[in-house]
Amino acid sequence: MMNSHAVLLYFDDGKGRAELPRLIFIYGNIPFEDRTISFDEYKQMRSSGKLSFDQLPTLELGDTTIAQSCAIARYAAQEAGIYPLDRLQAASSDMVVDAWRDLLDLLYGCYVDRIVENSQLIMKMRQVSLRVERLDEYFTVTVPMHLGRFEQMITDNQGSPFLVGSSLTWADLAVFDILYTLDQAANLWRIPSTFFYIPEPYGPYQPPKKLLELYPKLEALKKTISRTPKIAAWLQAHPY
Ligand SMILES: N[C@@H](CCC(=O)N[C@@H](CS)C(=O)NCC(=O)O)C(=O)O
Structure with missing residues (x-):
């Protein structure tokens, strides 16, 4: 099970590419922080090099940052037990x-x-x-x-x-x-x-x-x- 506090970062204007990881966390009862940020905050984060692929969504897990929506969703699905084992x-x-x-x-x-x-x-x-x-x-x-x-x-x-x-x-x-x-x-x-x-x-x-x-x-x-x-x-x- 996930040890670190999970923080999902995405823009504040809708569901977009962050919604699949959110639905998976919710379906699997996995606690996470759904942190929305403004475009100005995003630009600041991007210029300070905090975003691995310069884009959102991003999932922070302690010191590890995961970008790319499919990678985040796959991680969440494995945690939630809805990623096939076969x-x-x-x-x-x-x-x-x-x-x-x-x-x-x-x-x-x-x-x-x-x-x-x-x-x-x-x-x-x-x-x-x-x-x-x-x-x-x-x-x-x-x-x-x-x-x-x-x-x-x-x-x-x-x-x-x-x-x-x-x-x-x-x-x-x-x-x-x-x-x-x-x-x-x-x-x-x-x-x-x-x-x-x-x-x-x-x-x-x-x-x-x-x-x-x-x-x-x-x-x-x-x-x-x-x-x-x-x-x-x-x-x-x-x-x-
Ligand atoms: N392949 C990436 C695409 C991420 C992406 O395009 N994110 C957009 C928001 S939906 C973004 O960060 N846009 C800000 C920009 O590029 O200026 C993924 O699936 O996560």
């Missing part, structure tokens, strides 16, 4: 979580370009018209392609309602997280203070409705996880 199942679950990261990368990629400036990797907001063009492709091509594959994994999983093996793993929480994010982000296209905001005359952006209805097994998985008491309590306190 190597093949572990690889299948890694595959799903890597796809989760691809989906987040591509969603954020609709909004920002990554460039190197003054020897640092930074994000630059795209023009709004380009954001909308990319969001359209994201929701009509990328998302259905990934959701179809997740749905097929459950279909092929010998009657199990989960993606890998017969009990819930971190892969299921990853799929839950992306479904929740895609649902919730739709509301944020209307709110100027959020990263997802799409201003007039381009917005608010309207993604295809009822996306989930095409994937009944994913819809069922989303319901099961959102009704788990610990997760339900978390989502109620942190809707987005």
Whole structure:
């Protein structure tokens, strides 16, 4: 079991890439500090060299700092006992979580370009018209392609309602997280203070409705996880 006090650092504007580790810690009853920081604090930390990969999320465990969302989530899943012990199942679950990261990368990629400036990797907001063009492709091509594959994994999983093996793993929480994010982000296209905001005359952006209805097994998985008491309590306190 984890000996050091775990501190998860992320921006103060939403769930983003920190939500999967949070869901895993919560599901596994693993205590952690959920520390949100402002962009100014982030810049200070970055210039003082405190962030191993110059980005968030970051997990501090005593003197050790872990960056990269998948690495943090995998560590949390092992602590929580929801990382498969069987190597093949572990690889299948890694595959799903890597796809989760691809989906987040591509969603954020609709909004920002990554460039190197003054020897640092930074994000630059795209023009709004380009954001909308990319969001359209994201929701009509990328998302259905990934959701179809997740749905097929459950279909092929010998009657199990989960993606890998017969009990819930971190892969299921990853799929839950992306479904929740895609649902919730739709509301944020209307709110100027959020990263997802799409201003007039381009917005608010309207993604295809009822996306989930095409994937009944994913819809069922989303319901099961959102009704788990610990997760339900978390989502109620942190809707987005
Ligand atoms: N591959 C990394 C990507 C991390 C990342 O892009 N973090 C963003 C926030 S979502 C960040 O720190 N952005 C600040 C910046 O680059 O200026 C991961 O999965 O953790």
